[in-house]
Amino acid sequence: MAKIIDGKQIAQEIKDELKEKIKELKSSGCVPGLTVVIVGEDPASQIYVRMKTKASQELGINSETIALPAGTSQTRLLELVDKLNNDDSVHGMLVQLPLPDQIDEDVIINSISPEKDVDGFHPLNRGRLVAAEDTFVPCTPLGIQEMLIRSNFDPNGKHVVIVGRSKIVGMPLAIMLAQKKAGANATVTLCHTGTKDISHFTKQADILVAAVGRPEVIKGDMLKEGAVVIDVGVNRVNAPEMEKGYRIVGDVEFESASKRAAAISPVPGGVGPMTIAMLLSNTVKAASNFCASSSTG
Numbered sequence: 001m002a003k004i005i006d007g008k009q010i011a012q013e014i015k016d017e018l019k020e021k022i023k024e025l026k027s028s029g030c031v032p033g034l035t036v037v038i039v040g041e042d043p044a045s046q047i048y049v050r051m052k053t054k055a056s057q058e059l060g061i062n063s064e065t066i067a068l069p070a071g072t073s074q075t076r077l078l079e080l081v082d083k084l085n086n087d088d089s090v091h092g093m094l095v096q097l098p099l100p101d102q103i104d105e106d107v108i109i110n111s112i113s114p115e116k117d118v119d120g121f122h123p124l125n126r127g128r129l130v131a132a133e134d135t136f137v138p139c140t141p142l143g144i145q146e147m148l149i150r151s152n153f154d155p156n157g158k159h160v161v162i163v164g165r166s167k168i169v170g171m172p173l174a175i176m177l178a179q180k181k182a183g184a185n186a187t188v189t190l191c192h193t194g195t196k197d198i199s200h201f202t203k204q205a206d207i208l209v210a211a212v213g214r215p216e217v218i219k220g221d222m223l224k225e226g227a228v229v230i231d232v233g234v235n236r237v238n239a240p241e242m243e244k245g246y247r248i249v250g251d252v253e254f255e256s257a258s259k260r261a262a263a264i265s266p267v268p269g270g271v272g273p274m275t276i277a278m279l280l281s282n283t284v285k286a287a288s289n290f291c292a293s294s295s296t297g
């Protein structure tokens, strides 16, 4: 049976380290500030945003959630982003995705000040990532890399196969792990809906990352014996027997995969908590950048 990669526990270690850093920042008069904006009432988004705000408060980050109604106009949201861009107590901000149909996500993301873009979604930060410059790296790929390193599965020299090329997970992760850097330097294959025979590639993976967004599509027989499996999917499936009426499953069929893999990250309790820990880490980075620049100039 595969070893479980405990994302929740690794996230806790990271949060403990961040707590110390935040103490230091505060003692020099710098209180990290994070604002999370949510538009509408998507139940999953509400849960994620609540977890982000709670985690940041636990660490002593000055954190605020702004909830706007589903009918909010793009103009109104742009005004709010502008206000937060100009608020010196806000070092990091994010607008939770997805947004309602009347709002163009790219327009909103482009309006966020790149220095406060703790999601790393702004085109300037995406470009910096491609150029291997210091930047805000998107939280989920950053969390996956950190989780691999801290569980002693360094991607260096490994064949990493990523299934899914989304702008927020698959594509940035492929770029990061292919770079000639510590904790990266992997041979990367990026599979997607245009890939002819996904199994052909997944069977060659030393490290398989499933970021498809569809429940349990990666089965045990698609894996190489002894692979390390990172499951990014957080899918709700109907489960009338459960109190909530649903249960959460990953993109990987855990049962069959855990018989074949050497290690696997569970859902829940895997990549999700790591995403949140990396948001806190990016927020601390944004605050220390801001406070360093405002004290010297």
Ligand code: L34
Residues within 6 Å of the ligand: 044, 047, 048, 051, 094, 095, 096, 097, 098, 119, 139, 140, 234, 248, 267, 268, 269, 270, 271, 272, 273, 275, 276
């Ligand atoms: N702007 N939008 C923006 N930034 C993000 O980084 C996100 N994402 C994704 C959706 N939209 C976003 C998140 O926050 C996905 N995501 C996210 C974050 C945390 C978790 C899942 C998705 C998480 O911690 N999940 C728990 C289970 C939670 C539950 O019970 O529903 C887990 O243990 O996996």
